[in-house]
Amino acid sequence: DADVTQTPRNRITKTGKRIMLECSQTKGHDRMYWYRQDPGLGLRLIYYSFDVKDINKGEISDGYSVSRQAQAKFSLSLESAIPNQTALYFCATSDGDTLKQFFGPGTRLTVL
């Protein structure tokens, strides 16, 4: 969905490096999410935010941190990347009226 953008789209990094994945949205939604997708495991929630002052851990937050800089921006950081964080990462926003989630195109992260 072009209304939710993620940068970078692909990233290769080394163990121990700090990485930031960025997400921006123009949908005007308050709620934003970060997921990781692994083959055979579906999507797992890392962090979610209800607004700029409200950040919540998801089911797999260890090793990750987030920042909600504005309603439209939600960044995911890996403070010290490790190989098992190699995955496809998705940002999403939520429509409060319909409960739909709108996903960005994803960031493919490889940690060597």
Place this chain on the structure above:
Amino acid sequence: AQSVAQPEDQVNVAEGNPLTVKCTYSVSGNPYLFWYVQYPNRGLQFLLKYITGDNLVKGSYGFEAEFNKSQTSFHLKKPSALVSDSALYFCAVRDTFDDYKLSFGAGTTVTVRA
């Protein structure tokens, strides 16, 4: 805790044949259920949802889903599959305590052969 299960990793059908992707759920209370589709190199896209009302829900791209409370199932269906329906399909259920959180199944890869 709420959860969904997709018992098939892969579904293969011929173009023009009916397509069914299975999903079963486990929730306390009334289930809010969703189907999403992921085309290659794309993010997930919403297909349809069940919240209440008719057990047969119609969605995007000619898909529909049937809610069955007694069997705790929410199978996705399409009467006549297209090659362009080849994608990864996810079933999801709303979190019991937070309307805006979803739990996703592992996904089912659908391949429609010409």
